[in-house]
Amino acid sequence: MPINQLQIKPRAAAPSGGHSLRILIIEDNRDGAESMAVLLRAVGHQAYIAFNGPDGLVAADESQPDVVLLDIGLPGMDGYEVSRRLRDRHGDGLIILAVSGYCQTTDRERSKAAGVDQHLAKPVNLESLLKFLGMAKRGP
DSSP: OOGGGOOOOOOSSOOTTSSOOEEEEEOSOHHHHHHHHHHHHHTTOEEEEESSHHHHHHHHHHHOOSEEEEOSOOSSSOHHHHHHHHHHHHGGGSEEEEEESOOSHHHHHHHHHTTOSEEEESSOOHHHHHHHHHHHOOOO
């Protein structure tokens, strides 16, 4: 499903100011995760980083993100399992975007079954991602 057709499931409470999103990046590539966080912060979002699945689950509990950018090929606990656990803990209000090099039809089907809202191919098109995040913004 193209990003522009994704139905956004808003959370109950808007973040401070109503226009920034809390975005958790769960990615084992440190340079990639840190670069993405810098870009997201530069456009006004709050960005948090975890470098593996277990730390990502803890970070999600602590930061209560609106959006998770989730690598599928994580060591130890893969992104599919992380997504299932995030769904169990945070429900349908959390937007989960798989950002992965695994983009075959079977990978996308597994993502959907694990609760991922959208499966994006690496390298992610930054313009498309920012457009999607703009649709996900809440508030006035």
